Amino acid sequence: MIDTFDLLVKTNFPSIKRTDLETLQVNLGYLCNQQCLHCHVDASPRRKEIMTAETVADVLRFIEHRKIKTLDLTGGAPEMNPQFFSLVSQARNMGVHVIDRCNLTVLLEPGFEDTAAFLADNKVEVVASMPCYLEENVDAQRGKGVFHQSIEGLRLLNKHGYGIADDLQLNLVYNPQGIDLPPSQDVLEPAYKKELKQRFDIEFNHLYTITNMPIKRFGSTLVSKGLFEEYMQLLKTSYSNDNLPGVMCRTTLSVDWQGYIFDCDFNQMLGLPAGHSQEKTHIIDVIDSELKGDDIAIMDHCYGCTAGFGSSCGGALI
Template identity: 55%
Template sequence: MKTLSRRGHALADPAAQLRVLSGRPSGEKSDRVSAAPDFDGALADAGLAPLSAGSLDTLQVNVGKLCNMTCAHCHVDAGPDRKAENMSAETAEVVLELLEVSGAGTLDLTGGAPEMNPHFRRLVTVARGLGRHVIDRCNLTILMAKGYEEMPAFLAEQGVEIVASLPCYTADNCDAQRGDGAFMKSIAALRMLNALGYGTTADLPLTLVYNPVGPSLPPPQGQLEADYKTRLAEDFDVRFTRLFTITNMPISRYLDHLLETGKYEMYMEKLTAAFNPAAAAGVMCRTTLSVNWDGSLSDCDFNQMLDLPLADSRGKGARPRNIHDAPPAELLKAVLDRPVVTGSHCFGCTAGAGSGCTGAIL
């Protein structure tokens, strides 16, 4: 599979995705706009509007779109061809300065394959030196790639939590999303991580991530975790700490899949009907700040991919939109207690038990 960007696809442009999400099909030339799901209206009806961010618990940093894989459900449209979109040393240093002054307890590193960024190790070692918890959102197969043989040992030495995508415990379903052979490479990586203590000791947590293969909501997280643990232990002698279930967001390559299969409207109706106010109250954007590879700021990783910047300050003019726009302490003051930018895609995080980078909300 090629990325949307490599194919020159219209949906490679976040503006085209937003047109679909707002009710206008991508590339439509007429002025007719069908009704789009009203997320702000759902919040208002639940007494949760306006949604706002408060404390900063997690600094989530997308270090680039470069990846050794091109997964069918990827909301980043990451792949081997996205080499130019990779965080610079200068931006990485500002990220570390912001982390230090913010007091955020967690640095959450994502991509692409974050390990492929040349400054990944510095981000990890400095953050750990500051006493912060560090998460590596790993696709597992990168740990088996040439040139990354020492990465598992490095992660273990630093005490980094690995949060790894494994969309199913069977090869057919996993490979359908991630490519032929991805499942067995992932199993080999998991066994290697187990040998280092990941998933078998409290100091080295190994979290797996499930997302549905089809246009449906994830099953109950606790029940699926038990199934995963049984099947992976019995079939492959693999252990892990916990499982996150994450709903597929209707953006980027998954949006393209929904449109190509004629299931977009059905999926959005399913997400909208399952809106859960309790889940909406606990969405990750309320305690997370998302930093893109170029330093631009968003409320969450999904808004980042849609090029949705932070909202302006009410009555106070423009809010910093990039970590290079202001000194870290000044920037931190400006981004706290901000209104969260929302849209119809947000139904993906608030359907059923809710969904986010830390799995089910409820």
């Protein structure tokens, strides 16, 4: 895989600072039952890096001490970390809103059959990847057979009340197939709702459109196809200053599987420590730190968050 870090270091992206910390986004590891083309984590069934019980305890200590409102769990497939279930239960007992970034197919894997019921019992918000409502596009991006398994995963979640009951939020994530920016979220969401309802009788709450980042597997694909410069030009010429106040790194802290902090999940994958520091910092070492007003580590990939309608883990920004 071609590393795009050196191509992104030199930047004229505006400097940005942290505001109040609201969300802790925790990567529980790189193990995943899938191996998608656009994956910025480079996750796969072969990855061994997963968060230990000791680091999970550090995360819970930080959440309690800092009164974090939202715990956003990602991976890999976060459910494949054996600590997932206890972390979710303990965070929910503290009254924390928990988000599971679920790839849907994991819900059908042997040994994970009870996961959908567990998520529903704990009122966990599910955010699920569904890059298209057409089989050929999903399978091309996420692997053969993934579309039908994803539909089965969505049916299972609907069966447990997701996308139907008010307190069981099911939100889907769209990302472009190639080197385009996502279309308007407000236009695409009704089209998704209509197609998924008519074809498969599936219900969901919201569609989040997310821009592909020129890093890791997607970045490498861009370089090997000679499209990296063209894609960066697109991100830069589509820059919108209106998106800058809403970039997620201002209110979110990202934690890797070893407990080190980063300004966002993308910076984590680039190995770019929080606040431009030279060394990585452990979450326990900032448990009493202010963080508000700290510089955010930026590089050229940040244009992926501000291009077009903007992009974040919660979808478009404007």
